[in-house]
Amino acid sequence: MASMLKRRASQLVFGMCLMGAVGTLPADAQAQEQVDAKQILALIAEANAHFDAEEFGPALEKYKKAFELYPDPSLLYRMGLSAERTGNIFDAIDYLERFVDAVPDDKTAKQVAERLEDLRAKMPARFMLESDPAGATVYADSMQSEALGTTPLQVDVEPGSRVFFFEMEGFQNEVRNAEAKRGENPAITVTLKEARSLAVVDPNESVGASTESEGTNFAVWGWVTTGLGVATLATGGVFSFLSMQATDDVNSYDKRAPGATQAELNGLKDDANGYYDSSIYLYAAGGVLTAAGVTLLIIDALQDEPAGTSLFVSPNPEGASVGLQGTF
Numbered sequence: 001m002a003s004m005l006k007r008r009a010s011q012l013v014f015g016m017c018l019m020g021a022v023g024t025l026p027a028d029a030q031a032q033e034q035v036d037a038k039q040i041l042a043l044i045a046e047a048n049a050h051f052d053a054e055e056f057g058p059a060l061e062k063y064k065k066a067f068e069l070y071p072d073p074s075l076l077y078r079m080g081l082s083a084e085r086t087g088n089i090f091d092a093i094d095y096l097e098r099f100v101d102a103v104p105d106d107k108t109a110k111q112v113a114e115r116l117e118d119l120r121a122k123m124p125a126r127f128m129l130e131s132d133p134a135g136a137t138v139y140a141d142s143m144q145s146e147a148l149g150t151t152p153l154q155v156d157v158e159p160g161s162r163v164f165f166f167e168m169e170g171f172q173n174e175v176r177n178a179e180a181k182r183g184e185n186p187a188i189t190v191t192l193k194e195a196r197s198l199a200v201v202d203p204n205e206s207v208g209a210s211t212e213s214e215g216t217n218f219a220v221w222g223w224v225t226t227g228l229g230v231a232t233l234a235t236g237g238v239f240s241f242l243s244m245q246a247t248d249d250v251n252s253y254d255k256r257a258p259g260a261t262q263a264e265l266n267g268l269k270d271d272a273n274g275y276y277d278s279s280i281y282l283y284a285a286g287g288v289l290t291a292a293g294v295t296l297l298i299i300d301a302l303q304d305e306p307a308g309t310s311l312f313v314s315p316n317p318e319g320a321s322v323g324l325q326g327t328f
Contacts, residue, residue: 036069036070039069040066040069040070043062043063043065043066043069044062044063044066044075046062047059047060047062047063047066047078048078050062051078051081051082054085056081056082056083056085056086057082057086059078059082060079060082060083060086063075063078063079063082064079067079073098073099073102073103073106074099076095076096076098076099076102077095077096077099077108077112079095080092080093080094080095080096080099080112083095084119087156088156089119089122089123089124089156090123090124090126090156090185092119093116093119093120093123096112096115096116096119097116099112100112100113100116120183123182123183124156124157124158124159124180124182125156125157125158125159125162125180125181125182125183125184125185125186126154126155126156126157126184126185127154127155127157127162127164127178127180127185127186127187127188128152128153128154128185128186128187128188129148129151129152129153129154129155129164129166129187129188130151130152130153130187130188130189130190131151131152131166131168131174131189131190131191131192132189132190132191132192133168133192134150134151134152135150135151135168136150136151136166136167136168136171136174136190136192137149137150137166137167137168138150138151138153138155138164138165138166138167139164139165139167140155140157140162140163140164140165141162141163142163142165143165143167143173151166157180158180159180159181159182160179160180161177161178161179161180162177162178162179162180163175163176163177163178164176164178164188166190166192168192170194170195171192171193171194171195172192172193172194172195174190174192174193176188176190218296218297218299218300219296219297219300221293221296222293222294222295222296222297222298222299222300223293223297224293225289225290225292225293225296226289226290226293226294226296226297227293228289228293229285229286229287229288229289229290229291229292229293230286230290231286232282232285232286232289232290233282233283233286233287233290234286235282235286236278236279236280236281236282236283236286237279239275239276239278239279239282240275240276240279242271242275243272243275243276243279246268246271246272246275247272249268249271249272250265250268250269250272253265253268
C-alpha cells in the first residue's frame with residue numbers, strides 16, 4: 001500500500017505538470033496546482049513517517065489533511081489502518097468501507113473487505129453524552145473511576161449495561177442507565193438541576209442567632225413554668241384557707257349541742273388535717289416550679305445583658321414567697 005501511495009502521488013505530479021505544459025490552465029491556476037501538489041506530497045511523506053514510527057494519531061491527521069486536498073482512495077486505506085490502531089474502530093470501519101466502495105476490484109480492497117468482518121465483530125458501542133448546561137464531568141459505572149471527560153462527549157464502551165454519572169459544581173448529580181449494544185451510537189442528554197444552596201453566614205452571626213433562639217426558648221419555658229408554679233402556690237393558699245376554716249370549726253365545735261357526735265368532730269379534724277397536708281404539698285410543688293421558672297428567666301436575661309441578678313425564696317407561715325431582684 002505504501003507503493004500505491006507513491007504511485008498515486010507520482011501520477012498526481014505528472015498529471016499536473018502535463019496540464020501546465022500543454023497550456024490548458026491559466027498561469028496562476030498552474031502555479032496553484034503545483035503548490036497544492038507539493039503540499040500534498042509533503043503531507044503524505046510526513047504521514048508515512050509517523051505511520052512507520054507507529055505514531056498513528058499524528059499519521060491519521062496528516063492523511064486526513066492530504067485527503068482533503070487530494071481525495072484519493074489509497075489515502076482512505078491508510079486512514080482506516082491508523083484509526084484502527086488508535087482504537088477508533090468506528091472511524092476505521094468507515095474509512096475502510098469507503099475505500100472498498102471506491103475501488104471494489106482492487107486486490108487490496110478484497111483483503112480489506114475480509115478484514116472488515118473482524119472489525120465489525122469488535123465494534124464497541126458509542127455514546128454521545130450531552131448535558132444542559134454543558135461542561136459536566138462524566139464517569140462510567142462508578143464515580144470513583146477515572147473521568148471520561150466533560151460534556152459534550154463522545155465515548156466508546158464495551159457492550160453491556162452501563163451507568164453514566166454526570167457531575168457539575170453547583171448542580172445536582174444525574175445518573176443514567178443505558179444498554180450498550182455493539183455498533184450502535186445512541187445519545188444521552190441530561191438537564192442538570194441547580195443544587196439547593198446552604199446559606200453562608202458569618203460565624204459570629206450564626207452564634208448570635210443560635211443564642212437568640214435559645215434565649216427565646218428559655219424565656220417561653222421560664223414564663224410557663226413560673227406561671228404553673230404561681231398557680232400551684234395559689235392553690236396551696238386556698239387549701240391553707242380551708243385548713244384554717246376547718247380548724248376553727250373543730251375548735252368551736254360544741255360537744256353538748258343537740259345532735260353533736262364524736263364522729264362528726266373526728267370528720268372535721270380529718271378535713272382540717274387533709275387540707276393542711278394538701279397545702280404543704282402544693283406549696284412545695286409550687287415553690288419548685290416557680291424557682292425553676294424564675295431560673296430560666298434569669299438565664300434568658302443574663303444572655304441578653306449580664307447584670308447582677310438574685311433569686312430569693314422565703315417560706316412564711318402562710319406558704320412561701322418568691323422574689324427576683326436584678327436588672328433586665
